[in-house]
Amino acid sequence: MIPQLLTVRVKRPDRRPIRVWIPVIPAALVLSPVVVLAVLGVVVACLVYRLSVARALGTGWRIVSALPGTWFDVEYSRTAVLVAIR
Template structure:
């Protein structure tokens, strides 16, 4: 599971902004939302006749596979780099 997300925004004038976001802390803060999202996901799986265990296993595998991913976005002279470690 990823441990840290680094966001770097390069602005046209001035120093770049860097933000480090610990994934575990964000997960703990959003756990009340997760408690509501899990039953909604189960209901959606039942409505669309998808195996609940396979759907949650696939979501977990996707989350674990995010480690090492980088997103580079450029718009004009502003650039955003998101790195997942």
């Protein structure tokens, strides 16, 4: 199952936190030209380094489908960013 929703929350000192919900499917459709170029780049890199293209793309798909449920936090000074993939 691919991720459906990306939640980003930014905690700022002395201000209200910013929370943004990004639906993954519409964002992927908007960014599809970039995704096509990235896939072409992966194919070229696989051919240059003599790797299996099907195996590389399959591994990438497995990584993307394993993303739901992933959370990560980044804190710098007094600002914190939380990203949750659902």
